[in-house]
Amino acid sequence: MKNFKIDHRTNNGFEVLDLHGELDAHTASELEDAIKNLISHKKSNIIVNFRRLEYIASAGLGVFMAYIEDVRSIGGDIKLTNMNDKVFNVFDLLGFPTLYDILDDEESAISKFLKEMS
């Protein structure tokens, strides 16, 4: 059953990954490939939009844990936006909000990136 999809686009020069569906131990490898692909092309200002993500298990969070240092070490960041309450709760239970930027929307993420660059 195909229950997860990622779309890649850009918004004002920032890389945006739109997540759809359910992210679990089976589908996490797709997210991993998408992030690895961006890093290999030296694209390090990444926004992950969770608006259409309905479900996340810890394997999904593991992907962000595994690559955030790589992205930050080349001067970028992964900012997370538009989470529903259920998805945010999982990030919150695992203590992510103090270590990752979790923002309401893409515009806030872009403003934060621009502020950090200036």
Next chain:
Amino acid sequence: MEKAATYTKKIQASTENLAEVREFVSKHATDHGFSKQNITDIRLAVDEACTNIIKHAYKYDKSKVVSIELEFEDDQLIVLLKDNGVGFNPDSYEKPNLPEQIKKKKRGGMGVHLMKNLMDKVIYKNIDGKNILYMCKNRDQSF
């Protein structure tokens, strides 16, 4: 008073089947009148527990079987997960240290932390070489 009911599902040990497990849990918990929040918690805890069995107990060997049993009682749901793989005791896991793990690019341990947070009881037992994970969720009174 609701009559106690039991449902069992067996899956091959592959992460492909996790969505089906979540569906199984959601359906029966919904039918038994559990709150949306309860169902969200139970579904994630069972997903994490099955993932750990597939990954650690069976090392992704698809020929192995994971058994998931749901026992509905008046005020609680008991979930029993059984496997014949390498023993996996959640009590041996400490709360993950996120900053440390990020620095070392290390994942893992998070599933157990979630299971313990989302369920009211998580107990592991090994009986005659069989791993049994017992998880209990009390029914939400405020819905």
